[in-house]
Amino acid sequence: MPIKDLVASLSDNPYFGAGAGLFGIGMFTALARKGTQMGMILFRRHCMMSLEVTSKDKSYYWLLNWISICGTHTQHLSVETSFSQSETGKINTTFDFVPSPGSHFFRHKSTWIRVERNREKQMVDFQRAAPFESVTLTAVGFNRSIYFDILEEARQLALQKQEGKTIMYTAMAAEWRPFGYPRRKRPIDSVVLDEGISERIINDVKEFTQNSKWYMDRGIPYRRGYLLYGPPGCGKSSYITALAGSLDYSICVLNLSEKGLSDDRLNHLLAVAPEQSIILLEDIDAAFLNRDLAKENPVAYSGMGRLTLSGLLNAMDGVASAEARIIFMTTNYLERLDPALIRPGRVDVKELIDHCTSYQLERMFQRFYPDEPESNAQMFSHKIHSLGKHVSAAQVQGLFLKHKDNPENALNDKNTAMFFNCDLCTVYYSSSNGVTVMGVMETGRGIYLQRRQALRRKGFVWHKAKSLSRLSEGGGNLSLSADNLSSWRPKSRK
Ligand SMILES: Nc1ncnc2c1ncn2[C@@H]1O[C@H](COP(=O)(O)OP(=O)(O)OP(=O)(O)O)[C@@H](O)[C@H]1O
Numbered sequence: 001m002p003i004k005d006l007v008a009s010l011s012d013n014p015y016f017g018a019g020a021g022l023f024g025i026g027m028f029t030a031l032a033r034k035g036t037q038m039g040m041i042l043f044r045r046h047c048m049m050s051l052e053v054t055s056k057d058k059s060y061y062w063l064l065n066w067i068s069i070c071g072t073h074t075q076h077l078s079v080e081t082s083f084s085q086s087e088t089g090k091i092n093t094t095f096d097f098v099p100s101p102g103s104h105f106f107r108h109k110s111t112w113i114r115v116e117r118n119r120e121k122q123m124v125d126f127q128r129a130a131p132f133e134s135v136t137l138t139a140v141g142f143n144r145s146i147y148f149d150i151l152e153e154a155r156q157l158a159l160q161k162q163e164g165k166t167i168m169y170t171a172m173a174a175e176w177r178p179f180g181y182p183r184r185k186r187p188i189d190s191v192v193l194d195e196g197i198s199e200r201i202i203n204d205v206k207e208f209t210q211n212s213k214w215y216m217d218r219g220i221p222y223r224r225g226y227l228l229y230g231p232p233g234c235g236k237s238s239y240i241t242a243l244a245g246s247l248d249y250s251i252c253v254l255n256l257s258e259k260g261l262s263d264d265r266l267n268h269l270l271a272v273a274p275e276q277s278i279i280l281l282e283d284i285d286a287a288f289l290n291r292d293l294a295k296e297n298p299v300a301y302s303g304m305g306r307l308t309l310s311g312l313l314n315a316m317d318g319v320a321s322a323e324a325r326i327i328f329m330t331t332n333y334l335e336r337l338d339p340a341l342i343r344p345g346r347v348d349v350k351e352l353i354d355h356c357t358s359y360q361l362e363r364m365f366q367r368f369y370p371d372e373p374e375s376n377a378q379m380f381s382h383k384i385h386s387l388g389k390h391v392s393a394a395q396v397q398g399l400f401l402k403h404k405d406n407p408e409n410a411l412n413d414k415n416t417a418m419f420f421n422c423d424l425c426t427v428y429y430s431s432s433n434g435v436t437v438m439g440v441m442e443t444g445r446g447i448y449l450q451r452r453q454a455l456r457r458k459g460f461v462w463h464k465a466k467s468l469s470r471l472s473e474g475g476g477n478l479s480l481s482a483d484n485l486s487s488w489r490p491k492s493r494k
Pocket residue numbers: 087190191192193230231232233234235236237238239330331332353393394395397
């Protein structure tokens with residue numbers, strides 16, 4: 001059959017006509033779809049700009065935070081909870097909402113921007129021990145500055161939160177992560193150390209940070225180690241935090257007795273610590289104390305950290321950076337430290353932060369009660385010394401907090417004795433013609449001795465001081481009458 005006839009017969013066939021029509025429509029739709037896809041790809045490639053920020057990048061959380069505050073009004077949010085516990089034990093929990101994984105749109109300076117937050121299920125960011133994530137911003141046009149603007153705004157927003165604050169970092173797996181919210185900077189003079197100590201440390205740190213060239217020229221590693229040692233509660237940690245604030249540094253706190261801290265991990269952490277930060281190794285003796293206990297009782301301590309002294313020494317020696325690297329260590333037991341750990345080069349400055357001296361007591365009193373005359377500060381210092389007890393600044397702070405609105409109470413013998421839990425004694429004196437109760441109590445050896453001497457001068461003979469009870473238990477009953485003496489017979493002293 002000639003082709004002409006075949007075409008004529010097919011065109012008369014209604015089934016064929018319908019099939020050809022459907023085929024044509026399908027073809028057209030497929031081509032249109034393909035064309036749109038190609039068009040979109042070409043449009044994206046040539047007319048749109050996108051920016052990908054991965055969770056490994058520092059600006060990742062700044063950006064998410066910025067988007068949730070200034071950008072999208074999406075109803076699909078994820079929560080980021082920050083938890084911090086202050087030294088007083090108070091717990092602060094705050095929720096931040098960030099866009100959840102998926103697509104969101106927002107308008108920035110008359111440009112529509114699409115935000116796509118992706119969470120990879122298959123990939124884990126080992127540094128953060130969390131799924132790998134990324135955020136992609138896409139906008140029409142070629143104006144790159146829009147992304148610079150956004151990143152800059154996000155950065156400023158994040159830094160605003162940190163202004164006047166000290167960021168604390170803690171070690172998470174192999175990286176440093178901010179711990180809780182940045183803390184308000186503590187004024188350095190609010191930590192009252194003994195005369196000259198604070199000035200010595202500040203001058204040394206400043207001299208060090210301003211002399212990088214001196215170190216470079218002589219090929220000396222640009223790092224400096226400080227050791228603050230002394231009894232608990234005397235201000236070692238508080239001082240380091242205040243110092244970091246005054247230098248505008250952050251603090252990287254590392255607990256050497258943490259389970260699973262190996263030599264390699266410590267080495268890595270010290271090498272990647274954020275710039276402009278103080279590395280704080282607290283209670284440095286504790287890490288190796290555990291090791292001794294572990295030797296004695298391997299079962300109880302199995303699985304404890306694998307940090308060795310030589311690992312710590314090597315890690316400290318390896319700390320090198322173009323930036324000034326400052327390491328602070330604290331301990332309550334200097335004598336427990338290995339001499340190799342505190343030799344010059346590892347520890348360049350050692351300072352004893354001890355119990356309160358008169359200088360500190362007076363200054364603390366004046367800081368807490370600025371309207372009180374200086375003579376009261378001196379009286380307070382005298383009273384505390386006469387208790388015959390070593391008191392830490394933390395204890396003194398506690399006493400002031402208890403009587404924060406009433407300095408008279410902080411100066412009261414009974415209150416101070418009660419607060420510092422002094423052993424109370426009833427003191428019996430006799431005159432030559434019989435027992436007379438004179439010295440009712442002593443709040444400490446200092447006061448007691450003074451009274452004794454005064455009484456002796458008046459001709460009284462001291463018989464015995466009998467420890468009755470702690471004042472806190474005794475309810476502060478200071479007066480004695482003859483009845484109290486009935487069960488007690490003083491031995492006369494020849
Ligand atoms: N010298 C000081 N001046 C003012 N406050 C102080 C001083 N020392 C301690 N404090 C207060 O006492 C509390 C505990 O202090 P901090 O933790 O700094 O002591 P520490 O010496 O580091 O103790 P530890 O050895 O137990 O870690 C803080 O609230 C701090 O404000």
